[in-house]
Amino acid sequence: MTAVLSVSGLHAGYGPSIVLRDVSFEVSPGEVACLMGRNGAGKTTLLRALMGVLPKTGRVQLDGRDITDWKGHRINTAGMVWVPQEDAVFPGLTVREHLFIAFGRRRGDAGLAAAAKLFPILGERLDQEAQTLSGGERKMLGIAQALIVHPKLVLMDEPTEGVAPLIVEQLVPAIRVLTESAAVLLVEQNVDTALALGSHAYVLEHGTIVESGDIRRLHADGVLERRLAL
């Protein structure tokens, strides 16, 4: 079966500073692959490089198509969407407008209904500026934006980080809904959340993948705990 995402020999960084070195991995259809690693390992940099925000070398394929040199908007349109870690809202734009950006105005009502069904609190806040939402609500908005466009692959950056347990309880089922129709590359530092959602894990250290395999086996062997210094 063709991998939804296939990355080989990826190098990326910020200007002259190379952060990712020779990164290669795959995400299969329907799979939730967890990208794990300590702070500064290069997890967010990897997602930014995949979305075309950072320049990169190597080869990235989405559903068999080479997207290495594509710009972000084209990657998004091809079915790979990104739920960034934080502050992923446009100042001055309402929740409704954020959902319209993802879904378009013409089909907007269906998108609004889907988002409100997933997170009723967003349905109550459609005309509120997204910038004034709490951090947890902003994460809900990011997930809702990803869900309503029916992507092939979602890059999700620490959706539960810094969020109260009560909100995590709402986010995790929503991410499960997302995984029913899309593959997910999930950056997650919380092992419990990763175990609850993921099937495969890649551990990143100093910009290189140092471990990969079934997430439960890596957990059972103590690899995750050792690598993440838990």
Next chain:
Amino acid sequence: MSVVAAGSFLPIDSFNVVVLIAVFTLIALGLHFTFGLLNVVNLAHGEFLLIGAYTAFQVQETTGNVVLGILLAPVVAAIVAILMERGILRSLYDRPLDSLLATFGLAVIIRQTVQLIYSANPRSVHDAIGGSFALAGFNVPWWRLVVVIATVGLVALVSAILARTDFGLHARATVRNPALAETMGINVGVVRAALFALGSAIAGLAGALLAPINTLDPQFGLLFLVNSFLVVILGGQGSLRGLVVAAVVLGGSLSLLQFVISTVYAQIIVLVIAILGVRLRPVLAERIAAYRERRSSARGSGPGSAGKALTAEAPRHG
């Protein structure tokens, strides 16, 4: 100096005040896109008015139809703008000093090219609708009424485009966070080019509309450049509502002052008003925000208040 016209029940020619407010709005409306939204210190803005005015003049000379010239003016300005944006400016959005220098250079090139083609001699564009009508004891040229109506229509159109269309939404997202907009499926390059072209097209139309009430020569655009920047800066970069308020304050002040003092002194006072306005705007904005906050707190329905208890966050780590 008497400021009361014979037979008038108003102390001054009120319509002239309205016309000058409309002119201030019209000349700044295109800059709202290129400088206000795209953040390009577009020193070539006046030259897009120039291109529009000379397009109207050329078509008038060639076909005798000035209305056709006015309709073609925004098209010609938009074509020049797209060439300029795609050729030079698109790589300079994150380099404000370089874009300032580039637009200054392009302004000089456009102005000199116009002078080479048409010479420095003053030209005139005829009113498409001549004559005048009486209003409150004053004679009002029909063309000035057209300028006012066109300005109101353009402001409404721009407002509708930005607020109610996908393009407007993408434009607002792009100017606020281009990197995020790109990853959300918005073609930032195309949106920026379209915004630059739209702003320049409006400037071109403004030039064509204002040509019949001004002397047309290669310095035509420079007449409007400073005032258009004053309006956009005083109104708050990126705020259409602020732009209209600033045009009312500056255009209204200038026209009223011109009734009692010379134009030179009036322009100096208007500049002082603009400087004071820019200085005081943050304080005013803060007070308005505080007032709104107090009002929404009193109503118990402030932004996000309903969900705060549900969404209290744990402190961030790492």
